[in-house]
Amino acid sequence: MIIDFSPLELKYRYKIMSRSIIPRPIAWIVTEGKTLNIAPFSYFMALSSNPPTLIVSIGHKKDGTQKDTLKNILQTKKCTICSVTPDQITQMHASSESLPEEVSEAEAFGIATKRIVEDFPPIITDSPSAFFxxxxxxxxxxxxxxxxxxxxxxxxxxxxxxxxxNYNFELDLVARVGREYRLCNKKIEP
Ligand SMILES: Cc1cc2nc3c(=O)[nH]c(=O)nc-3n(C[C@H](O)[C@H](O)[C@H](O)COP(=O)(O)O)c2cc1C
Incomplete structure (x- = not known):
């Protein structure tokens, strides 16, 4: 079967893409604006090692205004992208709630953060890795x-x-398949 994408409803485009492009890593993004903002994004991927770049697609809020993460990155030009472990799923998922810009997800959901690089937003304390x-x-x-x-x-x-x-570390991180969360570190040989 061939499915034509242009007439396809958005929800079915999302379903096809999110079940075919798997797993999708989760960028748990910390930014600074009116307050400290934290939100997860899974239209997220490594783009190149040279220059070392990542791509993340951010939509708008239901009221048509920019999501806080987008607004903050456009203003400050900075973000800290944290990884998500199985122990963090509940907090990560909660932080996807659309809160008013002046309310911090860190406070609303008790997500501990720690500033470890002066010129960048803090990391989520329990995340084992983060990109500045x-x-x-x-x-x-x-x-x-x-x-x-x-x-x-x-x-x-x-x-x-x-x-x-030697940088041969292994992180047990959560990824998304469709709307589900999975651990995707099972090794198989070619
Ligand atoms: C696992 C997960 C992945 C998500 N991925 C995206 C995404 O790739 N792009 C997007 O615009 N929203 C995505 N969302 C929704 C945002 O997290 C949500 O809109 C959030 O409220 C944005 O917060 P902000 O306004 O503080 O930036 C995702 C939500 C979850 C739970």
Whole structure:
């Protein structure tokens, strides 16, 4: 069966893409604006190692205004992208609630944060790794309200108990398949 995408309802496009492009890593993004903002995004992917770049697509709120994460990154040009472990799923999922801009998800959901790099937003304390990123470019999808942002990795944090001098560390992180959450670190041989 061939499915034509252009007449397809948005919800079915999402279903097809989110069940075919798997797993989708979760970017748990910390930004600074009116307050400290935390939200998860799974239209997120590594783009290139040179320059070290990631891409994340951020939509708008139901009222048509920019999501706080998008607004903050466009203003400050910075974000800290934290990883998500199974123990953090409840807090990560809760932080996707659309709160008013002046309400911090960190406070609303008791998410502990810690500033470890002076010029970047803090990390989520329990995340074992995080990327400190600067905005590289904003992609225009023909005027779409979904705005892909290319961000460049400037620094990386890895918790000491995971660090390996040869960088052969393994993180047990949560990813998304459809709307479900899964652990995707099962090794198979070619
Ligand atoms: C696991 C997960 C992944 C998500 N991925 C995206 C995404 O890729 N793009 C997007 O615009 N919203 C995504 N959302 C919804 C945002 O997290 C949600 O709109 C949030 O309220 C945005 O917060 P903000 O306004 O503080 O930036 C996702 C939600 C969850 C739970």
């Amino acid at each position: 990123c600067e905005l590289n470019q904003v992609v225009d999808l023909s005027g779409s309200k979904t705005i892909p942002l290319i961000v460049e990795i400037k620094k990386y944090y890895i918790a000491d108990n995971y660090f390996d001098p």
